[in-house]
Amino acid sequence: MNLFRVPRVFERFQLLVFTGHMSPVDRHVTLSLATRDDAIFAVSYADWRTKRINKLLELYGVDWFAGKRVLELGSGLSDIGAFFADLGAEVVCLEGRQETVTFARLKHRDVPRLTIAQCDLEGDFSQYGRFDLIIHFGLLYHIREVDAHMARCFDLADEVVLESVVCDSTDPERILYVPEPAQVAEQSLHGVGSRPSPFYVERLAAERGFAADRHFTADLNHKNMYIYDWPHRNDESHGDWRKRRFWRFHRGAAESSMSEPRAIEAAA
Incomplete structure (x- = not known):
């Protein structure tokens, strides 16, 4: 039919x-x-959210979340945060646009242990306290001040799970800035986004004492739109939204991976 x-x-x-x-x-x-079906209401987001939740369950298991404090940044409709609140975590979801926050609060109004609030994530969000885990999906490339933003994240938790578009470079100092339409619900609030190299992100983590576990795996891919297991060509491309990486950062002996581009190629 x-x-x-x-x-x-x-x-x-x-x-x-x-x-x-x-x-x-x-x-x-x-x-x-x-x-x-616009922006965060697109069907592709449902598939994406499911795969990201599955990856978090793979990393931490179901029982780990009960009683933990979890912060989800750039939470959109807050479906991921609501899922882990339903597993027993105390979850704070921060989202930049009030319209999205209002809808998410209506959608998840009966979920216990869930707080959804509007916050410009280019600025300070330390007033929400410390957390056991920060979930940081699809946000970093909409942030211009990447260094300051990530420093805040690493100060507030010992575990950060991060997913982002990146540029294809093995240079730990390389970051590109791109214009984004601020009127679109899923784009930068201030009209400028960033595309750091994967090694740029890992360098920021290492400088704060965090080790990086790479999850550049095909199970996170969505069709040919969003790809995580791509090999480096070092051409500084980012394929708009296509070239992405996924990490678990945890506080501990941060191993230096910035000089090991072959490790990423092997994982791809």
Whole structure:
């Protein structure tokens, strides 16, 4: 059956039937999710969130989260934070845009141990205290002041799981700056994003005493859109959103990996 040929009047009838028994808030949330496909409402985000949650469960297990304090930065609809709050963690989700925060709070209003707040993550967020884990997905490349931002993260937790677009460079000093449309819900609040090299990110971690575990693996890939297991060509490209890396940073003896580009190539 070709759903695109279904008359609009029937689509409307279906929505009314399927949502008619819901509370007004649940109906609003459901209809918003069903009718929007822009930015963070795109279907690709659902696949992405599922794979990221699976990776966190692989790294920490199910039972680890109970009683832990978790901070999710750039949380979007806060689905990931809500998942771990449901597992027993005390979770704070910080998101830059108030419209997104409002929708996320409506969507997850019945999830216990979950706080969702608006915060410009280019600035200070230390007022929320220390955490056992920071979840940092899809945010870093929308931040201009990468060094200051990551310093705040490493000061607030001993575990940071980070995913980001990066540029294809093995230079630990290389970072590119790119314009981003501030009016788009998933882009930089201030109109400028960054594309650091993977070794730039690892250098910042090492300088703060964090070791890096690389997870540049195909299980995180989404079709040919977002790729984690790509080999370095050292051409400073980033493929718009395509070239990404995923790390677990943990406080301890930070091994120097900045001079080992072959390690990334081997993992790809």
